[in-house]
Amino acid sequence: MNLNAVLTIYVFEMRRFFRTLTQSFISPVLSTSLYFVVFGAAIGSRIETVEGVSYGAFIVPGLIMLSVMTQATANASFGIYFPKFIGTIYELLSAPVSFLEIVAGYVGAAATKALFIGVIILVTAFFFVDLQIAHPLAMIAFLVLTCVSFALLGFIIGIWAGNFEQLQLIPLLIITPLVFLGGSFYSITMLPPIWQTVTLFNPVVYLISGFRWSFFGTADVSIGVSLFAIALFTGACLAIIWWIFRTGWRIRQ
Amino acid sequence: MSAIVSVQNLRKAYVGGFEALKNVNLDIEEGEILALLGPNGAGKTTLISTICGITVPTAGKITVGGHDTQTDFRAARALIGLVPQEINLEPFETVMSTVSFSRGLFGKPRDDAFIEKILDQLSLGDKKDNKVMTLSGGMKRRVLIAKALSHEPRVLFLDEPTAGVDVELRKDMWEVVAGLKASGVTIILTTHYIEEAEAIADRVGVINKGEILLVQDKADLMAQMGKKQLRIELSEPASAIPDALNGYDLARAENGLALTYTYDTTGERTGITTLLNDMQKAGLQMKDIQTQQSSLEDIFVGLVKETA
Numbered sequence: 001m002n003l004n005a006v007l008t009i010y011v012f013e014m015r016r017f018f019r020t021l022t023q024s025f026i027s028p029v030l031s032t033s034l035y036f037v038v039f040g041a042a043i044g045s046r047i048e049t050v051e052g053v054s055y056g057a058f059i060v061p062g063l064i065m066l067s068v069m070t071q072a073t074a075n076a077s078f079g080i081y082f083p084k085f086i087g088t089i090y091e092l093l094s095a096p097v098s099f100l101e102i103v104a105g106y107v108g109a110a111a112t113k114a115l116f117i118g119v120i121i122l123v124t125a126f127f128f129v130d131l132q133i134a135h136p137l138a139m140i141a142f143l144v145l146t147c148v149s150f151a152l153l154g155f156i157i158g159i160w161a162g163n164f165e166q167l168q169l170i171p172l173l174i175i176t177p178l179v180f181l182g183g184s185f186y187s188i189t190m191l192p193p194i195w196q197t198v199t200l201f202n203p204v205v206y207l208i209s210g211f212r213w214s215f216f217g218t219a220d221v222s223i224g225v226s227l228f229a230i231a232l233f234t235g236a237c238l239a240i241i242w243w244i245f246r247t248g249w250r251i252r253q
Numbered sequence: 254m255s256a257i258v259s260v261q262n263l264r265k266a267y268v269g270g271f272e273a274l275k276n277v278n279l280d281i282e283e284g285e286i287l288a289l290l291g292p293n294g295a296g297k298t299t300l301i302s303t304i305c306g307i308t309v310p311t312a313g314k315i316t317v318g319g320h321d322t323q324t325d326f327r328a329a330r331a332l333i334g335l336v337p338q339e340i341n342l343e344p345f346e347t348v349m350s351t352v353s354f355s356r357g358l359f360g361k362p363r364d365d366a367f368i369e370k371i372l373d374q375l376s377l378g379d380k381k382d383n384k385v386m387t388l389s390g391g392m393k394r395r396v397l398i399a400k401a402l403s404h405e406p407r408v409l410f411l412d413e414p415t416a417g418v419d420v421e422l423r424k425d426m427w428e429v430v431a432g433l434k435a436s437g438v439t440i441i442l443t444t445h446y447i448e449e450a451e452a453i454a455d456r457v458g459v460i461n462k463g464e465i466l467l468v469q470d471k472a473d474l475m476a477q478m479g480k481k482q483l484r485i486e487l488s489e490p491a492s493a494i495p496d497a498l499n500g501y502d503l504a505r506a507e508n509g510l511a512l513t514y515t516y517d518t519t520g521e522r523t524g525i526t527t528l529l530n531d532m533q534k535a536g537l538q539m540k541d542i543q544t545q546q547s548s549l550e551d552i553f554v555g556l557v558k559e560t561a
Binding site for chain 2: 002003004005007008009011012015019086087088090091092093094095096097098248252
């Protein structure tokens with residue numbers, strides 16, 4: 001195991017994040033505050049509680065998930081796409097590193113950045129709403145798993161993308177709609193029965209539901225199913241990445 | 254000397270069927286400078302990329318320092334440094350940081366003193382804290398060399414190191430290469446500048462259309478294949494070559510004011526003495542005599558044309 005290489009990639013990627021720390025910090029704080037103003041204060045004042053939780057607090061897990069998923073995907077996809085774009089990927093391919101080490105470095109850094117932003121949003125939320133975390137350990141576990149799994153997905157997108165437009169395409173066309181329709185701002189029990197069934201095909205529902213359970217102890221789907229879904233998603237991403245490196249798809253001609 | 258890089262029956266076919274390398278066999282001796290000459294699209298970069306692990310071979314075997322590049326890739330790649338043809342660098346990083354990154358990728362612990370030493374050798378010492386994007390083209394190329402040397406490789410591949418570089422910088426680069434050779438590094442460079450191979454290589458390999466046409470000691474190659482020309486300037490122009498000299502490979506030049514005689518340096522006799530005697534007998538007055546040796550370029554063009 002070339003641990004030095006993993007650490008080198010990780011530190012190199014994290015430095016890029018810290019170079020733009022102000023933007024990295026201000027942007028999620030600002031957008032979260034806006035969500036709280038619009039959804040929490042304006043709309044929330046007309047919806048008193050959802051499943052016994054004040055609407056302002058109810059949307060916190062969904063808001064965190066929304067940012068964490070998009071940030072993890074964007075960071076990881078850019079992280080591996082950029083060396084491809086400027087040609088420095090030759091170095092990764094000719095170095096004595098395995099695919100697992102490359103993935104660990106890039107995905108680890110992207111997941112850390114997303115986690116960092118998730119924590120900032122959580123801290124910001126405490127300024128706006130009265131929030132209790134029922135299962136802190138489970139909350140951390142869900143957060144970390146989501147960061148890692150979506151960073152893996154981002155890594156795949158970064159390898160696949162042939163230009164900057166494609167890099168934006170999947171997050172814009174698939175991830176954002178799935179997160180918005182995955183119960184970020186509502187409980188799926190609020191939907192008509194037919195849409196409740198349709199929603200169950202959205203994998204993000206299981207992540208948000210499980211994450212919300214760690215805060216309030218209530219969930220749309222059982223916690224076991226949520227854990228299984230996230231494990232399945234992570235496994236699928238890992239399998240695709242393993243195949244990419246084995247076949248050299250889009251990286252080694 | 255023993256082979257540090259050994260390429261056996263290497264084939265590389267791309268999707269779509271294009272065969273970039275056709276059954277390539279090549280042994281690179283430890284400590285030498287091998288220049289791979291070939292026109293654009295000959296397969297030079299593909300060969301280097303395949304040895305370094307960037308491209309997956311279709312068939313064949315490559316070993317570096319005795320380690321198979323497929324089954325024992327870590328040990329094989331650890332011995333190799335690669336300077337690519339394109340200037341591929343992170344523009345926003347500092348020189349120090351990008352070179353240290355390369356060292357780390359190869360599993361070596363951070364060693365700022367060592368990196369600074371390399372940068373000094375490449376006249377980049379005072380640029381170590383500059384961002385890559387602020388450097389000139391020549392400096393960027395040297396940063397690429399520093400990156401390739403950062404993990405102390407035993408074999409260095411330079412893919413067209415002086416392509417698009419001005420004459421002065423090219424000579425600087427040759428000095429850098431000579432310095433590396435002196436430190437014991439084996440160097441393989443690709444080029445289509447014949448003068449580059451002629452100036453710095455120990456051995457020359459010619460590659461065209463995915464095949465190695467020859468690999469030979471540079472001096473031997475030039476001696477064996479080089480033809481020499483004797484140019485004889487005449488006091489009076491000769492309207493035709495006298496019949497008495499028909500047995501010689503002679504040609505008129507400058508409207509008969511000069512004759513050129515082509516001969517093989519490897520032949521038992523060059524025929525110069527008898528030619529000069531016969532010329533005197535034929536009444537031709539000689540004013541001056543010069544010899545010219547054909548360059549590697551002539552040999553190279555000849556070889557490539559033969560396979561075209």
